[in-house]
Amino acid sequence: MVGDAPAARARPLQAGGRRTDLREVAAATLRALARQPRLRVEFGAGTRVSGLDVRLPLPQPVATGVQRAVLRGEVDAIGLRLRHHDPALQRELAPRAAAAMRLFDELEQARCEACGARRLPGTAVNIAAARRQRARSD
Helix, strand or coil: CCCCCHHHCECCCEECCEECCHHHHHHHHHHHHHCCCCCEEEEECCCEEECCEEEEECCCCCCEHHHHHHHHHHHHHHHHHHHHCCHHHHHHHCCCCHHHHHHHHHHHHHHHHHHHHHHCHHHHHHHHHHHHHHHHHC
16 A cells, blocks of 8 residues: 555565566656557656646655655646547537636546556556545645
């Protein structure tokens, strides 16, 4: 479980006998979830999505279990939004008032995440970890 003492230890991600850069794994996962092989993924300060350009937070060189879970949650949430969201339909249906638009957008994000979690239950666990971390930061 995320947050348990053993999972919180820092260690490099291992795959196939070599250290795999968490950024490579995150980018490949994002492209697969979104079904967008041409998605351009960069890492830096904050999270941003613009068309096929995505910026994710830069992970620590040796990430803890919690840090990996939070990054996986961010990747899953963005990937599922890119896969299930229809921008044209949102423009047509979205309310005009700013507060109503923010709520509409949050509900659309939840819908996209739920669509993915039905087929890929692990995404729900990852997204929950990211939301818990975001709630602690707010």
